[in-house]
Amino acid sequence: MAKLVLLHKSDSIYDDELDVVYDFPRNYLKALREAEGDWIVYYEPVKSGPRGYFAVAKIQKIIPKPNVEGRYLALIEKGSYLPFDSEVPRLFNGRPLESSLAEPDGTARRGGAVQLAVRRLPEDEFARIVNLGLPADLESIENARYEPNAKKFDDEVAAFDRPVIERLTRRPYRDVAFRRKVRDAYDFRCAISGLQLRNGGGRPEVQAAHIRPVERGGSDAVRNGLALSGTIHWMFDRGLISVADDCETVLVSRNKVPVDVIDRLLRPDGKLWKPSDERNWPSPVNLKWHRENVFGQVIDNEEISWN
Structure with a gap:
């Protein structure tokens, strides 16, 4: 096995869904085969965006890309993807975090390995990058x-x-990391009510909800999250509310939720409030899963009082 750095550009021509699959050409097949069952770090090059090293995940399996000659897919192990709490720049104190990107004197190298979309990463460098991104x-x-x-x-x-x-596989740690990224992405505002509530001490009341629960195949990617108030989070998990296939219209199980409750809890336009960064918008695939598997389902005989 071997740990890797995988490059991803926001305008990539490849069909990447970073918490699910990484699309790559044949020339990187040997390195990615070596990484099956091991961890990788995602990196966004400077010319593509400001994120640097921005997430970690584990490769489960490599398969040929169906119907595309010379392309392959690295399938990401379910529940392994985790965005960094803070993105990590390529240079730390003026020196590359990857030894393969450094000249003998420690300064940043130009060209060569810098241009590779897949780079092998020694264990100690992997640990250092992760520790910087996820303290x-x-x-x-x-x-x-x-x-x-x-x-x-x-x-x-x-x-x-x-x-x-x-640490990366410990659920309480991952829950904290997920909560911090989702709440920050939504500016601590409930995506459905639009309210930005804080208690007297300044603590935000908004919670981080998984659209597709981890135990049912979901990930800890921000795109699998919604910032929701406690009441709306409870309603979302029980299938009383969801989001339509336009990825913005809030759906309500009107035979179970009184109209006056709807009027108090939803934004006036009935639309989802989204993060400013489109990369953090909720995944259409996960919203579809919620509509089909949670919304409108029977609620385990749970008595609901709206008083």
């Missing part, structure tokens, strides 16, 4: 974000010295 103490950072004097987590929860891979 080991992210849970503690979030815990103290709105309460600077908050008590630190106890040792059982904190375990800030966890190895990188163990």
